Amino acid sequence: MLDTHVRVKICGITRIEDAIAAVRSGADALGFVFYAGSPRFIHPEDARDIIRRMPPFVTTVGVFVNEERNRIEAMSRTSGIHSIQLHGSEHPEDCSGFDRPVFKALRVSGLESLASIQLYETAGILLDSAVPGTWGGTGTVPDWKCIGDFLDKDISGIRKRLILAGGLTAENVKMAVKIVRPWAVDVSSGVEFEPGIKNHEKMKEFTYAVHCATCA
Template sequence: MTKVKICGITSLDDALLAAEAGADALGFIFFEKSPRNVEPERAARIIAALPPFVQAVGLFVNAELDYVNETADRCGLDIVQLHGEESPEYCRLVRRRVMKALRVQGMESLAPMADYHVAGFVLDAYSPNAHGGTGETFDWECAIAAKEKGTVILAGGLTPDNVAAAVAKVAPYGVDVSSGVELSPGKKDREKVGKFIKQAKGFF
């Protein structure tokens, strides 16, 4: 069954509603330029209150390695998700399992996958102006091809209305959503979260 990560969590209420709806993982963004940025202190309090079996994922963009590892320890992160230009060597020095994000323009965007030895790859839509969270989709044929190179978590423009089609076409290990289930940046919509998870997992 497809795993679901709800990203851009900024409050305990949203974390618990996502967990109760069946989310497998919750994403916390530690990137000041994001409208969903969360302070480590707040993230730590939210993560400490999560039910068991829900994974806490910390998202970073070109951050200092020490900051990533210190934040992971401080917050109790299970996984680190890297959305910048972090090198394979950088990924090896992160003291958590790593998911490396790739911004996909076409098949050529998959070439770096061979250089990274990470737990999984988050495939997101390319934007020259953002490191994710754009709400844009990309050619899912690229995601199908990427499955031959590693574990794929599909992101980019997913919503309750298209995630079932995405899962049917790509059959990814997991899906990752943020803006597609929001009322506003950083504030989740209960109905959309519930519908998204049901659609992704096939509980129509």
């Protein structure tokens, strides 16, 4: 049995109606992608208009990929996001010195790729699938057992700041949570009609499945 409530982040929000539906479904956090190469890209000004209409205690996260620090800071101020997610090939030293909490995303391709986790002293570590030529949102599932086994041997408490992503859906998230036991899960393509357009029913089913996993 899991001893903590697993938080839910719904990423790739581009429309106010989807943001409202995500919050109503029970999402704890919303992600806004500020990487122009993503089909879920949103301008910081448009994200700001959505964020301003969100209720208290909903965390908003800006996703950046190999972006310059001054642009990250500028877009963060403009949008009003609470946290920064660095989803590219940023080094540990690139993740410090911001005025907002930072989550570092790492792409999992095997046990070797997990070894670098301990180099990042960020507020959160997000584990996604490694798919050549992409930076996430592919719907590809990482090796949960590999991740779970690695974390079982960890003595530094990484699970307390671990966010699991990669191919999660309402059908598989319960199993993923039980194997990996993350602090939070992150979903994007698994609750969409198409990139950037969320399926409100799938979001409800997803958050319900996560909550069931923590109390079973």
